[in-house]
Amino acid sequence: MKITVAGAQKDFPGGLTVAQLIELENVETPEYVTVSLNDEFVENGAFTSTVLNDGDSVEFLYFMGGGC
Amino acid sequence: MAFTNEQLERYSRHILLSEVGVKGQKKLLNAKVLIIGAGGLGAPAALYLAAAGVGTIGIADADTVDLSNLQRQVIHSTPDVGKAKVLSAKETMLAINPEITVNTHRTFVAADNIMELIDGYDFILDGTDNFPAKFLINDACVLAGKPFSHAGIIRFKGQLMTYVPGQGPCYRCVFKEPPPPDAVPTCKQAGVIGAMGGVIGSLQAMEAVKYIIGKGDLLTGSLLTYDALKMEFRKIKLPRAKNCAVCGEHPSILAPFDYEQAVCELKH
Numbered sequence: 001m002k003i004t005v006a007g008a009q010k011d012f013p014g015g016l017t018v019a020q021l022i023e024l025e026n027v028e029t030p031e032y033v034t035v036s037l038n039d040e041f042v043e044n045g046a047f048t049s050t051v052l053n054d055g056d057s058v059e060f061l062y063f064m065g066g067g068c
Numbered sequence: 069m070a071f072t073n074e075q076l077e078r079y080s081r082h083i084l085l086s087e088v089g090v091k092g093q094k095k096l097l098n099a100k101v102l103i104i105g106a107g108g109l110g111a112p113a114a115l116y117l118a119a120a121g122v123g124t125i126g127i128a129d130a131d132t133v134d135l136s137n138l139q140r141q142v143i144h145s146t147p148d149v150g151k152a153k154v155l156s157a158k159e160t161m162l163a164i165n166p167e168i169t170v171n172t173h174r175t176f177v178a179a180d181n182i183m184e185l186i187d188g189y190d191f192i193l194d195g196t197d198n199f200p201a202k203f204l205i206n207d208a209c210v211l212a213g214k215p216f217s218h219a220g221i222i223r224f225k226g227q228l229m230t231y232v233p234g235q236g237p238c239y240r241c242v243f244k245e246p247p248p249p250d251a252v253p254t255c256k257q258a259g260v261i262g263a264m265g266g267v268i269g270s271l272q273a274m275e276a277v278k279y280i281i282g283k284g285d286l287l288t289g290s291l292l293t294y295d296a297l298k299m300e301f302r303k304i305k306l307p308r309a310k311n312c313a314v315c316g317e318h319p320s321i322l323a324p325f326d327y328e329q330a331v332c333e334l335k336h
Contacts, residue, residue, distance in 0.1 A: 006302070007302055009321050013243060029247070030249065031251075032252055034243055036304070036305075036306070036307065039305045039307055040307050041241075041307060041309055042240075046292075052159055056226070059304050059305075060240055061243070061291060061304065062227075062305075063247055063252045064219075064220025064225065064227050065197065065198055065199050065202065065222070065252060065255075066256075066258075067105055067109040067110070067195045067196050067197040067220060067255075068108045068137075068193070068195055068197030068260075
């Protein structure tokens with residue numbers, strides 16, 4: 001199935017969860033990433049239970065604390 | 069208020085723009101913007117807002133200028149090392165534009181002073197370097213109904229979003245609470261390209277100017293991310309979180325409060 005991750009379309013096996021995608025994509029600081037799926041936030045507690053579908057679009061939003 | 073010949077000349081490149089004109093320039097001259105943090109983000113933002121003729125600019129920072137600041141904090145110069153950042157910033161801003169008013173607030177923002185600090189300003193710019201301050205500014209602005217620009221920079225990356233009351237998500241909608249101290253690197257630990265502050269801080273100034281003149285689309289409901297190594301800007305749509313603790317349907321945060329600060333971030 002095709003999923004758009006951070007704007008780039010990629011092929012993934014069916015049945016992939018958000019948690020598995022986070023691992024496959026080597027997300028930095030995965031415990032603190034915010035995920036939006038088709039422009040809706042996915043609760044952290046639902047990463048393992050949220051199964052992705054063909055055509056989904058996922059964005060990873062990262063903490064950026066600097067300003068110094 | 070009629071413009072003097074000197075003002076017409078100083079602001080001529082603004083006045084030429086149909087989106088600004090004399091009317092927009094008057095709005096800028098009457099506007100009050102508070103910049104929290106006179107660092108990598110606040111420095112370029114303060115320079116451009118001062119040059120733009122934003123009539124009253126507040127600048128809040130408790131630090132003094134350090135030699136390690138000068139790689140990116142372009143409002144301070146080598147002779148300013150050791151001087152209070154707010155004073156150094158004020159001197160540079162007034163040298164660029166003597167007709168503006170610069171209010172200096174030599175303090176770190178905290179729960180017990182932030183509501184008073186932001187009161188009276190039309191737009192707030194978050195140029196702080198730590199998560200407790202970023203969440204505090206968000207909560208205070210949401211509670212006080214003030215628009216603000218959030219930004220963060222690290223290494224070769226930067227991002228920003230704009231909050232306008234009633235027009236989209238706040239920072240806490242996206243990031244529920246600060247990561248534990250030291251769990252996510254800051255630019256002090258991980259480094260940052262000096263020009264990143266210039267890029268993102270200037271974009272924050274741009275958002276403030278657009279908000280004041282009331283033209284264009286703001287980054288409300290969007291996070292603009294910039295990756296300098298890939299030379300890529302992306303605008304990511306942000307939903308509102310209905311369960312947001314401060315701007316949601318049943319908020320649990322009713323007053324600003326302080327989070328614990330990472331020890332390594334307490335200096336500079």
